[in-house]
Amino acid sequence: MISPKRRKGAERNEPGPYSVGAIIKRAGGKRAKVRIYDGLGHFGSVRTRAGRESYFRGSAFDINGHGSAQVASDKGYTLALLKNAGFPVPDWTMIFRGETPAVIPDGAFPLVVKPNNLSKGKDVCFAGDRVVLKRILADMSVRYEKLLATEYIPGNDYRFLVLDGKLEAAYERKKVCVTGDGERTLRGLLLPYLERDREGILSDALRLAGADIRRVPAMGEIVCPIVAANISAGGKAVDVTDRAGSGYRKLCRRIAEAMSLRFCGIDIITTEDIAFAPRDYRIIEVNSSPSVSGFAATGDGELLRTRRIFRKIYRKLRKL
Numbered sequence: 001m002i003s004p005k006r007r008k009g010a011e012r013n014e015p016g017p018y019s020v021g022a023i024i025k026r027a028g029g030k031r032a033k034v035r036i037y038d039g040l041g042h043f044g045s046v047r048t049r050a051g052r053e054s055y056f057r058g059s060a061f062d063i064n065g066h067g068s069a070q071v072a073s074d075k076g077y078t079l080a081l082l083k084n085a086g087f088p089v090p091d092w093t094m095i096f097r098g099e100t101p102a103v104i105p106d107g108a109f110p111l112v113v114k115p116n117n118l119s120k121g122k123d124v125c126f127a128g129d130r131v132v133l134k135r136i137l138a139d140m141s142v143r144y145e146k147l148l149a150t151e152y153i154p155g156n157d158y159r160f161l162v163l164d165g166k167l168e169a170a171y172e173r174k175k176v177c178v179t180g181d182g183e184r185t186l187r188g189l190l191l192p193y194l195e196r197d198r199e200g201i202l203s204d205a206l207r208l209a210g211a212d213i214r215r216v217p218a219m220g221e222i223v224c225p226i227v228a229a230n231i232s233a234g235g236k237a238v239d240v241t242d243r244a245g246s247g248y249r250k251l252c253r254r255i256a257e258a259m260s261l262r263f264c265g266i267d268i269i270t271t272e273d274i275a276f277a278p279r280d281y282r283i284i285e286v287n288s289s290p291s292v293s294g295f296a297a298t299g300d301g302e303l304l305r306t307r308r309i310f311r312k313i314y315r316k317l318r319k320l
């Protein structure tokens, strides 16, 4: 998939093939009006037909309004906006630094606690009871001003990518799970994931989850040590775009409209089949600059799909 020349380039700190810069450049064709300013392919621009540079940072493009994107970057605001618009979201409580967890009733557990303004599954953790919550808060309150405690939603985790009202890609994200062999420790079983964990998201999540990585899981025991299914946290993408029915397509369009976002990634958890009408689901968050590299790196079909979306984005940016 990656040509030897590319691989050599990556070592010289040239944009990797799955970076936004590389994908949009390729999507723009041979004479793409794309400039990349950093070694990662994260910071670049597309020259508009009017001769202006339209900058991007990751997948944050000039397509979304700045205000709408800022609202989406705040998980609490997003849940409030969507709830107000009549969409089902998990119950949530905002915990400000220094607040005690006594404000959360016993019946609210289990919870998922996360920083209000981060992404990639960073520091998203599961709190089964008040004792664990207290431990998590003691650790996270030092680093974050605002934490969001949300009702835990069981089910499958989906990411829907929407561009101008059209569902362009849907994938299920399967969280990290390993099967014990009665010999290796949890750390040993997780080694392939930890080796890829460049940003330390998985190792942080393991620490916050209080996972005993020295334990030897029994033969056949399945361990899913962290709650976040993000690809950056070791999750695996399974393309389900063709599975999504008209009901979910319409739902995604309505969510993007409610958020006033032209390009977005919508996270939904549900146990139902997305081929049929949405009935029982919860919107977890909406991303105005959804990361695509992990999905694009999953396989050739996924890379092609991502390129097709970016070709559309490229054309829209050229017209600005």
Ligand SMILES: Nc1ncnc2c1ncn2[C@@H]1O[C@H](COP(=O)(O)OP(=O)(O)O)[C@@H](O)[C@H]1O
Residues within 6 Å of the ligand: 075, 090, 112, 114, 118, 119, 120, 121, 122, 124, 150, 151, 152, 153, 154, 157, 227, 228, 229, 230, 267, 269, 284, 285
């Ligand atoms: N309320 C919840 N119930 C169950 N799982 C959750 C919940 N909130 C988050 N998660 C898991 O954690 C992941 C990351 O949470 P999310 O709010 O999307 O933050 P991020 O911005 O880091 O992606 C989700 O995709 C999901 O797998």
Ligand SMILES: [Mg+2]
Residues within 6 Å of the ligand: 120, 121, 230, 267, 285
């Ligand atoms: Mg998310």
